[in-house]
Amino acid sequence: MTTLAQTLFTVAGYDVRPHDLWIVATAAACSIACGLLGCFLVLRRMSLLGDAISHAILPGLAAAFVLTNSREPLAMLSGALVVGVLTALLSHGLTRWGRVPEDSAMGVVFTSLFALGVVLITLAARNVDLDPGCVLYGLIEFSPFDTTTVLGLELPRSFVWLSVILAANTALVTLFYKELKIVCFDPYLATTMGISAAVVHYGLMTAVAATCVASFEAVGSILVVSMLVAPGATAHLLTDRLSRMLWIAAGVAGLSAVVGYVLAVWLNTSVAGMVSTVVTGLFVCAVLFAPRYGWVAKQLRRLALSLRIAQEDILGLHYRWHERAAGHEALTPNQTLEATQGGLLGRLAIANLMRRGHLRRSCDGTLVPTESGLRAAQPVVRGHRLWESYLARRLNISPVRVHTTAHRAEHYLSDALQAKLDEHVEGESDPHGRPIPPMR
Amino acid sequence: MDALLRLLTLQDANTRTVLLGTGVLGVACGVIGSFAVLRRRALVGDAVSHAALPGVCAAYFIVGERSFWAFLVGALVFGVLASAFISFIWTATRVKEDAAVALAISGFFGLGIVMSRMIQNQPGGNRAGLDSFIFGKAASMTMSDAGLIGVVAAVVLLVVALLYKELKLLCFDRDFAASLGWPTLLLDLLLMALVCVCTVVGLPAVGVVLMVSLLVIPGVAARFWTERLEVMLLIAGALGGAAGLLGTTLSATVPAPESGLTRGWPTGPLITLVAAAFFVISMLLAPRRGVLADLIRRVSLRRRLQSQNALLAGDDRSPLPESPHPTDRPRGEAQP
Numbered sequence: 203m204t205t206l207a208q209t210l211f212t213v214a215g216y217d218v219r220p221h222d223l224w225i226v227a228t229a230a231a232c233s234i235a236c237g238l239l240g241c242f243l244v245l246r247r248m249s250l251l252g253d254a255i256s257h258a259i260l261p262g263l264a265a266a267f268v269l270t271n272s273r274e275p276l277a278m279l280s281g282a283l284v285v286g287v288l289t290a291l292l293s294h295g296l297t298r299w300g301r302v303p304e305d306s307a308m309g310v311v312f313t314s315l316f317a318l319g320v321v322l323i324t325l326a327a328r329n330v331d332l333d334p335g336c337v338l339y340g341l342i343e344f345s346p347f348d349t350t351t352v353l354g355l356e357l358p359r360s361f362v363w364l365s366v367i368l369a370a371n372t373a374l375v376t377l378f379y380k381e382l383k384i385v386c387f388d389p390y391l392a393t394t395m396g397i398s399a400a401v402v403h404y405g406l407m408t409a410v411a412a413t414c415v416a417s418f419e420a421v422g423s424i425l426v427v428s429m430l431v432a433p434g435a436t437a438h439l440l441t442d443r444l445s446r447m448l449w450i451a452a453g454v455a456g457l458s459a460v461v462g463y464v465l466a467v468w469l470n471t472s473v474a475g476m477v478s479t480v481v482t483g484l485f486v487c488a489v490l491f492a493p494r495y496g497w498v499a500k501q502l503r504r505l506a507l508s509l510r511i512a513q514e515d516i517l518g519l520h521y522r523w524h525e526r527a528a529g530h531e532a533l534t535p536n537q538t539l540e541a542t543q544g545g546l547l548g549r550l551a552i553a554n555l556m557r558r559g560h561l562r563r564s565c566d567g568t569l570v571p572t573e574s575g576l577r578a579a580q581p582v583v584r585g586h587r588l589w590e591s592y593l594a595r596r597l598n599i600s601p602v603r604v605h606t607t608a609h610r611a612e613h614y615l616s617d618a619l620q621a622k623l624d625e626h627v628e629g630e631s632d633p634h635g636r637p638i639p640p641m642r
Numbered sequence: 643m644d645a646l647l648r649l650l651t652l653q654d655a656n657t658r659t660v661l662l663g664t665g666v667l668g669v670a671c672g673v674i675g676s677f678a679v680l681r682r683r684a685l686v687g688d689a690v691s692h693a694a695l696p697g698v699c700a701a702y703f704i705v706g707e708r709s710f711w712a713f714l715v716g717a718l719v720f721g722v723l724a725s726a727f728i729s730f731i732w733t734a735t736r737v738k739e740d741a742a743v744a745l746a747i748s749g750f751f752g753l754g755i756v757m758s759r760m761i762q763n764q765p766g767g768n769r770a771g772l773d774s775f776i777f778g779k780a781a782s783m784t785m786s787d788a789g790l791i792g793v794v795a796a797v798v799l800l801v802v803a804l805l806y807k808e809l810k811l812l813c814f815d816r817d818f819a820a821s822l823g824w825p826t827l828l829l830d831l832l833l834m835a836l837v838c839v840c841t842v843v844g845l846p847a848v849g850v851v852l853m854v855s856l857l858v859i860p861g862v863a864a865r866f867w868t869e870r871l872e873v874m875l876l877i878a879g880a881l882g883g884a885a886g887l888l889g890t891t892l893s894a895t896v897p898a899p900e901s902g903l904t905r906g907w908p909t910g911p912l913i914t915l916v917a918a919a920f921f922v923i924s925m926l927l928a929p930r931r932g933v934l935a936d937l938i939r940r941v942s943l944r945r946r947l948q949s950q951n952a953l954l955a956g957d958d959r960s961p962l963p964e965s966p967h968p969t970d971r972p973r974g975e976a977q978p
Contacts (some may be wrong), residue, residue: 471763
């Protein structure tokens with residue numbers, strides 16, 4: 203048996219001792235247990251209830267202490283659990299019978315209970331060594347020194363508790379996967395199928411309360427909220443499948459426990475605070491860089507769409523000039539930019555079109571559409587003129603007024619839709635007398 | 643009894659200051675909190691108050707000493723950051739508002755814990771009064787603290803009075819306000835900024851966790867009594883102020899328990915509990931929206947339906963009575 207002070211191995215000049223590993227294991231068990239349940243909180247939009255329940259732990263502990271006058275762990279845990287579930291029930295009751303908005307109801311309930319807890323602690327202050335620091339940010343750093351004996355092994359007590367909770371949560375999620383899934387995504391369908399949404403709801407709340415209570419000593423009552431919500435929210439940005447979401451959440455939670463501990467040792471600061479900061483940081487990364495739902499991806503998609511539209515406008519412009527002047531007259535780049543929306547996007551679009559060989563620069567400095575450019579412009583111009591013809595002939599809109607909408611619609615007309623419009627439009631030319639180019 | 647007399651006659655300068663500060667804070671928070679409640683932003687105040695912790699620590703890092711004004715500015719900057727974080731996550735991604743608020747609360751607080759521990763571990767660094775900052779310490783309020791609260795409250799009330807119409811429409815029909823061409827985003831930000839300012843000046847008195855109760859509870863309680871915004875604001879301000887005054891009075895006069903280590907009752911939690919009592923009374927007893935009124939209405943409706951059904955016994959759908967006297971009234975006139 204290695205002692206806690208003995209060095210196991212050395213990484214980058216730091217001696218890794220058994221208690222380091224125990225702290226990381228405790229943090230990982232805590233954040234994974236929270237992260238699994240958190241997925242359902244995020245999907246059911248109940249994240250704030252996690253916040254309210256975790257705040258209610260303090261009054262629960264205080265009440266248990268005042269009632270039993272002892273610090274027996276089982277009494278403390280059940281007190282916290284009861285008040286946690288009570289918080290969920292009370293906020294639901296205020297919403298239902300008092301018509302108080304949901305978030306305000308939680309604000310009323312958990313602050314009142316928290317205040318009650320502080321007052322109760324003041325009442326019994328001499329006999330309680332309840333450190334406010336422990337309530338708010340936990341004592342995970344000291345967890346390896348508080349051990350208990352399980353099956354002949356001496357293990358840190360909070361690690362044992364959190365492993366039990368982790369196993370229970372994993373079992374819960376695996377056994378009731380189908381029920382949880384259907385209640386998350388379609389509670390009405392669940393009800394018609396005979397799955398009681400209320401039972402699932404309160405079962406989940408009880409599990410959240412138990413997890414908060416077990417995590418409380420390690421990470422405190424406020425930081426546990428980020429461990430509940432952040433992994434689920436991160437996973438929600440990365441995938442559309444529930445099973446994958448659970449795996450990703452567990453991975454994010456485990457990763458943040460390890461990275462958080464390393465950073466905390468390096469900066470000589472609070473482990474629980476650092477794990478919470480890292481997991482929130484991972485969430486912010488997902489918000490920015492998630493492949494489909496991230497902010498950067500969204501901006502890039504928008505940019506790509508704007509670029510496509512600018513290119514099609516420029517090609518259409520050159521097609522029309524080519525058609526009118528039969529190749530004897532062409533536009534300079536500046537004229538092109540002036541005729542379309544111009545700007546940086548326009549320059550980018552022209553450069554892109556030249557790179558792809560749709561436009562080339564002639565000897566007098568003008569831009570000339572190539573064969574491939576004319577071919578590429580054809581469906582756009584065809585769509586534009588088909589739309590104009592349709593509006594003018596079938597809907598009897600004045601030919602003067604059809605251009606603007608056609609200019610917008612031309613970028614979104616698929617081949618199938620063009621074929622359909624073609625059936626409805628008689629004639630070979632648009633309302634302005636220009637020929638409608640054939641299908642490519 | 644003697645203490646109560648001293649308090650009521652405002653002989654004690656310190657108590658006078660604390661009473662003034664908490665009372666005025668309660669009024670300002672009640673009024674601006676009502677708007678936050680109606681705008682469904684009740685818990686943004688919670689995020690703002692938790693974000694004050696990293697703000698204070700960042701200020702300490704930058705200034706290098708404990709300075710009240712630097713702390714205030716730091717807390718304010720991080721409070722605005724937290725509300726911007728919530729709005730950004732909410733509008734730009736598929737993550738819902740509740741998760742955004744919960745993450746802002748605990749994420750910023752975690753950052754604050756990290757920074758405060760780093761300060762504590764610095765050579766010569768101290769906790770910078772972290773505990774009293776988190777739980778609040780109204781008893782140590784000075785005249786300049788109370789003065790600051792007074793100035794902030796005056797500004798908040800003035801802005802609400804000037805922009806009453808705009809804020810009202812923002813809360814009840816934001817889309818309509820936008821269609822009128824009003825800068826709804828700017829108004830939203832202004833509302834959040836006012837919540838931030840109130841939260842930050844109130845923190846030293848009430849503490850991080852309980853600050854949000856002063857914002858939310860008076861507004862929610864006032865909502866039970868009225869359907870009109872101006873009345874709601876008046877009631878919320880009155881309830882907030884009364885909670886502040888009464889909570890402070892209780893903590894100053896009720897003798898502390900023998901077993902307690904502390905010299906008196908904590909002011910912040912008592913203010914919250916008084917506000918919670920106001921809430922419970924409002925929820926039960928309010929004349930129209932209250933739970934009891936609702937119950938009475940429901941019972942009387944059931945009674946009326948029962949008597950109506952009894953009168954309708956002659957209806958075709960009910961079985962004929964035993965007696966051989968058929969009703970001579972035609973159907974449909976039986977209703978009272």
